[in-house]
Amino acid sequence: MREQFFFLCFSYRTFLLEDAGPGTLVATVHAKDPDGDRVLYLISGGNEEGNFEMDRHKGILRLRRTPLPKLRGPQYVLNISAVDDNSSGGPKCLSSFSEVIVGINDINNNKPIFRECAYYSDNTWVLENQPPGTFVLQVEAYDADLGMNGEVKYGLMHRDGASPGFSIDPSSGIITTARSFDREKQRAYALSVTATDQAQEPLIGVCQITVFIADMNDNDPKFENSRYQYFLREDTPVGTSFLRAAAHDDDQGVNAVITYSMLLQKPEYFKINPGTGWVYVNHVISKTFQINSYIIATDGGNRSNSVELIVTATNVLNQAPRWEKSVYWVTIPENMVHDTKILTIKATSPLDDPRVTYSLEEGQVPETNMPVRFYLKPNRADGSASLLVAELLDFETTKFFTLNVKAQNVAMIPLASFATVHVNISDVNDNVPFFTSSTYEVSVPEGADIGTSVVQVLATDSDSGLHGEVCLF
Numbered sequence: 001m002r003e004q005f006f007f008l009c010f011s012y013r014t015f016l017l018e019d020a021g022p023g024t025l026v027a028t029v030h031a032k033d034p035d036g037d038r039v040l041y042l043i044s045g046g047n048e049e050g051n052f053e054m055d056r057h058k059g060i061l062r063l064r065r066t067p068l069p070k071l072r073g074p075q076y077v078l079n080i081s082a083v084d085d086n087s088s089g090g091p092k093c094l095s096s097f098s099e100v101i102v103g104i105n106d107i108n109n110n111k112p113i114f115r116e117c118a119y120y121s122d123n124t125w126v127l128e129n130q131p132p133g134t135f136v137l138q139v140e141a142y143d144a145d146l147g148m149n150g151e152v153k154y155g156l157m158h159r160d161g162a163s164p165g166f167s168i169d170p171s172s173g174i175i176t177t178a179r180s181f182d183r184e185k186q187r188a189y190a191l192s193v194t195a196t197d198q199a200q201e202p203l204i205g206v207c208q209i210t211v212f213i214a215d216m217n218d219n220d221p222k223f224e225n226s227r228y229q230y231f232l233r234e235d236t237p238v239g240t241s242f243l244r245a246a247a248h249d250d251d252q253g254v255n256a257v258i259t260y261s262m263l264l265q266k267p268e269y270f271k272i273n274p275g276t277g278w279v280y281v282n283h284v285i286s287k288t289f290q291i292n293s294y295i296i297a298t299d300g301g302n303r304s305n306s307v308e309l310i311v312t313a314t315n316v317l318n319q320a321p322r323w324e325k326s327v328y329w330v331t332i333p334e335n336m337v338h339d340t341k342i343l344t345i346k347a348t349s350p351l352d353d354p355r356v357t358y359s360l361e362e363g364q365v366p367e368t369n370m371p372v373r374f375y376l377k378p379n380r381a382d383g384s385a386s387l388l389v390a391e392l393l394d395f396e397t398t399k400f401f402t403l404n405v406k407a408q409n410v411a412m413i414p415l416a417s418f419a420t421v422h423v424n425i426s427d428v429n430d431n432v433p434f435f436t437s438s439t440y441e442v443s444v445p446e447g448a449d450i451g452t453s454v455v456q457v458l459a460t461d462s463d464s465g466l467h468g469e470v471c472l473f
Contacts, residue, residue: 007031007082007098015103016063018071026052026061027100029080037084037094044097045079052078052102061100073104073146106146111203112195114141125212128183132176136166139173141195141205148198157192157206165189166211175211183213184250192458206456215252217301223247224368225361225404227308228295231320231415234285234313241280245272247297247305248365254300263294263306270311285313288413312413320415321347321356321407330387331424334395339388341377345419346384347407358385361404361418369403374423376405387421395427396462429467433459 143150249256408416
């Protein structure tokens with residue numbers, strides 16, 4: 001009668017590094033057959049990925065040689081079968097079973113990855129004027145490693161000396177504000193979020209996120225001029241548009257939509273188009289006198305501001321100065337030195353006294369010369385005036401100016417006319433690029449393939465066009 005053979009161990013346990021190379025010895029199994037039959041070994045289960053190979057005659061278990069094995073933790077449980085060749089004679093071959101448990105020791109060969117990084121900037125915003133600690137976004141990074149190698153902590157990279165503005169919980173990835181924001185000063189912020197694993201030699205993943213600042217209606221409309229003044233002949237027809245008021249609102253969307261109105265007068269000599277700001281004659285003017293009123297600008301959130309309108313009705317025989325051009329255009333570089341002449345303007349008076357005085361209308365916003373960036377200098381020789389640069393200009397702050405110039409004649413009741421000067425500022429390469437962080441600390445696993453992504457660095461330049469394109473090398 002034949003005797004049943006058996007494995008010397010019912011269960012074998014061993015460990016491998018997950019980057020173990022091809023042909024690595026895993027274990028040696030042995031089954032004893034009292035009948036002296038030869039025994040063949042095979043893997044009967046748990047090797048679905050084909051990472052393991054068995055020497056059928058010797059019971060030696062190794063990692064496959066080709067293609068390269070790809071091990072994944074935490075472990076493999078391999079079912080091993082042993083079958084005798086029935087050389088001693090008998091009704092059938094006998095078999096026995098054992099298992100080999102292969103534990104996989106993780107190595108830190110995966111850096112944290114922000115799977116949703118590309119979508120974070122699509123709808124990440126915070127309302128302006130909110131207190132510090134306001135929730136912004138929760139990020140999540142995934143690390144395919146195990147244990148401490150796969151545990152992720154979050155952080156933010158900041159420019160040296162820059163106020164962070166945001167903070168992040170290192171464990172949860174929740175980003176909150178560290179201060180209040182003003183959308184009118186800066187509309188978006190670029191954040192470099194890091195995810196660092198907790199290995200002895202940690203790997204870092206980086207995600208670039210843009211946080212937009214959403215608008216509140218926290219600004220009143222601002223008129224371009226501190227007051228509006230005009231001279232009309234007393235025979236000006238009803239319906240004549242003669243002056244356009246303009247106001248701006250630093251808010252956004254509906255909060256920035258301006259509607260114009262006028263303080264009620266009796267009689268109602270003037271009206272204003274609520275959408276365009278054009279003021280027109282609404283009632284016959286039958287005598288020479290001064291009419292004072294107020295123009296009101298109201299935004300979509302019902303915040304308003306007003307400015308004085310002074311209209312002088314003059315005798316039909318009196319004539320205002322005549323401009324050579326009603327509109328002037330000039331383009332200058334932002335590095336133009338102060339006291340440099342950029343334009344000559346001229347108006348003439350048809351009266352017996354040909355003298356004309358020039359002045360720049362006082363503005364209330366940067367684009368209308370507040371604070372003062374330009375001034376006029378009269379040229380007595382030909383009755384013209386020169387427009388000069390008063391202070392250094394900055395393209396990154398103000399890209400264009402619209403200046404209202406008044407020319408006034410010399411008479412008992414002086415009349416004035418107005419011209420507009422458009423000054424476009426061109427950019428010069430006066431800003432150096434800067435990195436979002438002065439230091440990038442990264443780790444690269446030993447044996448990483450050529451072309452493996454290591455880190456993404458980001459640099460920006462405040463200049464425009466080619467001057468603002470950054471090349472990294």
